[in-house]
Amino acid sequence: MTNVMAEGLASAGGTRWYDLRDEASGAVRRVFVWLPPGDAPQAGWPALMMTDGNAVIGTAVDAMRAQAFYPSGTNIGWGVLIAVGYPTEDAYDPFRRSWDLGPPPGSSYPPFWPDTPEVRTGGGAEMARFLLDQVRPFVAGLAPLDPARQGLFGHSFGGLFALWLLFTRPEAFSHVIAASSAITWEDSFLLDHLAAFDPQGRRLRVHLSAGEWEGDHLAPFQEGAADAATRLADKAKTRTLAAAQEMAVALARHPGVSAQYETYAGETHMSVLPVAVNRAIQTVFALR
Secondary structure, three states: OOOEEEEEEOOOOOOEEEEEEOOOOOOEEEEEEEOOOOOOOOOOEEEEEEOOHHHHHHHHHHHHHHHHOOHHHHOEOOOEEEEEEOOOOOOOOHHHHHHHHOOOOOOEEOOOOOOOOOEEOOOHHHHHHHHHHHHHHHHHOOOOEEEEEEEEEEEOHHHHHHHHHHHHOOOOOOEEEEEOOOOOHHHHOHHHHHHOOOOOOOOEEEEEEEEHHHOOOOOHHHOOOOOHHHHHHHHHHHOHHHHHHHHHHHHHOOOOEEEEEEEEOOOOOOOHHHHHHHHHHHHHOEOO
């Protein structure tokens, strides 16, 4: 554990966090880990890994604890939760997540705030290596993991990253849950990966989703606002809901890939997050 820079107890039901130094880049990311009660199954615990860890870990732990203790009523079993974020008390680190969750080749964008560096994307390969070669073995040292039941959840940029990793490393995860994914980001380069996707005979489960108000219409509270026309134009460009639906149809054509799409009624791009996290729990830890 020489790369653990600090560790502590989070507020979410026995969750611990570890600040891990990336062995290649030296970057420090905060890894939240929640371990279930009792002894692990013979094959090890199923596990769900999540991006945007600071924003999702509390919701995930509460959803797990509220359902897994009552499996006959919820169909949810216990498993390990892993959420990768940053050493901050904020829900997000926008600058760092842009780099980590933006797949290569990436690009450069104006700063988020005055007098701050330009925003860069394209570090997804570095993030993927960190998750698979460093985080997963680290957590396996804390509790045995079932290699056949490993899920990955991502929202927005995280959904883009999760789908890119599915296409480039189909052996890495058995379940991929991508919510409100930025599929059309950077000229829809992700579709080139989709066209070349080869699941290599693996059985994969993919769940895509978007909020109702990520389609062609504004949320009721946005109608008539000063920026309504701009928002509608952005929707027409990003096509978040339609692109996810189309992605699910394309993935389902591959033998062995179970792909489905779901619209979350009454939700916007940001309000889908707790709903989508719970669906990730239900997808990865379903008993039957």
